[in-house]
């Protein structure tokens with residue numbers, strides 16, 4: 245298990261009882277990906293996932309998204325139970341003057357799932373049990389009106405997928421096979437947009 249799981253590229257591993265795979269693909273022809281993702285332990289039994297999409301593409305977007313995720317790591321390391329609305333607010337203040345970003349932070353653990361987001365980062369669940377909540381309109385580091393955190397239950401074997409808007413709405417989360425990295429790879433091959441960075445992070449709660 246890596247404390248540094250998550251990157252601006254592809255990675256996979258396990259944290260607590262959660263299996264995680266993610267991949268951030270840069271827009272073709274651009275070196276730096278404007279999206280980034282991170283996964284980190286949250287206490288003994290939990291995990292926090294964060295996905296960021298810097299406004300625009302390239303270096304400035306990359307800088308905004310990676311800086312925000314570094315701050316999320318710091319804040320969760322300080323207090324694994326910190327309110328997610330506060331995490332978003334701290335990232336907002338830190339990102340003022342940058343290009344801004346969309347940011348979604350999700351905490352999963354034995355007591356369920358909690359998530360909070362601003363901007364176009366989506367969450368899907370398999371099986372679809374109930375609404376997992378939505379991101380609020382706005383841009384972290386520029387302007388957003390308000391946020392709240394959504395909570396839902398989590399059963400063994402449940403799968404969640406976080407995606408930036410570089411993944412088309414044609415993507416429907418299905419039951420992944422044994423390999424989460426292979427699932428993410430093929431889902432991005434099929435559903436990533438041509439003209440945007442695209443990121444997908446999938447987390448599976450252990451079956452037994």
Ligand SMILES: [Mn+2]
Pocket residue numbers: 297408409410440441
């Ligand atoms: Mn995007």
